[in-house]
């Protein structure tokens with residue numbers, strides 16, 4: 001959703017309570033201050049990982065304490081909330097303070113479970129803002145062969161298998177992330193379904209030959225970091241990737257979920273690249289932001305495009 005929210009009635013707490021009262025057990029963003037839709041709250045995001053409310057603070061601002069105290073006082077009145085925690089990303093190591101309760105170790109979405117590590121890492125193993133991608137992939141995966149590049153903990157692969165994919169190949173540099181990915185599949189599926197999934201702990205650009213041999217693929221997911229020097233820098237490496245992508249695609253037709261999480265690069269960066277280097281592909285759809293992600297600016301946040309060849 002795009003826009004800004006004005007008026008006396010719109011406060012972070014009113015948005016949080018509105019979403020929280022409607023939320024089931026699915027993980028969801030309750031308040032996306034980062035998106036700038038409510039003035040003065042860019043320093044904070046609030047998420048629901050049932051039964052916990054998890055606050056992320058991005059800046060050390062004086063208003064934090066009052067905001068946290070107000071939220072705490074509200075949350076203790078709700079029976080369904082049994083944990084309240086705060087992560088301070090602006091501090092070294094991004095420490096998490098559990099104000100009360102016990103942090104959950106699973107996130108839930110559309111009947112699927114995902115491992116969560118809220119206490120330890122800056123990234124928790126599950127990206128809330130990829131929900132539209134997971135939902136799209138699940139709806140398209142039946143009988144398909146899927147390549148999930150930059151798979152991290154393979155949440156998209158879980159969605160693909162849940163949607164009936166014939167096979168999924170996940171690739172990520174991080175073998176740790178892929179072990180969590182393996183566990184994510186075990187949490188949700190029987191052995192036969194788990195056997196449809198492959199995990200490659202490799203650098204994408206050093207394993208192209210192997211990917212070609214495993215292909216072609218009906219659906220390819222591209223969700224790289226925007227700027228991870230030495231691994232992937234979007235301005236330099238996205239052109240390299242798109243330039244060779246046709247080699248991995250089913251020549252009879254394929255779909256690509258192409259994502260970019262770089263506010264400094266607007267949509268035309270990715271669409272221009274694909275138009276130039278993969279001219280057989282046309283943009284079929286731009287996936288919406290998920291619930292709770294209200295962005296004040298065009299092109300802020302994660303961009304998710306569907307291309308078809």
Ligand SMILES: C[S@@+](CC[C@H](N)C(=O)[O-])C[C@H]1O[C@@H](n2cnc3c(N)ncnc32)[C@H](O)[C@@H]1O
Pocket residue numbers: 125126127130149150151152153154155156171172173174177202203204205223224225228231232
């Ligand atoms: C934004 S995360 C992907 C999130 C994932 N798609 C999801 O939905 O959970 C980016 C991932 O790309 C991986 N990565 C970065 N450079 C890479 C490279 N050159 N080859 C393979 N993986 C890479 C990182 O290890 C990281 O896990």
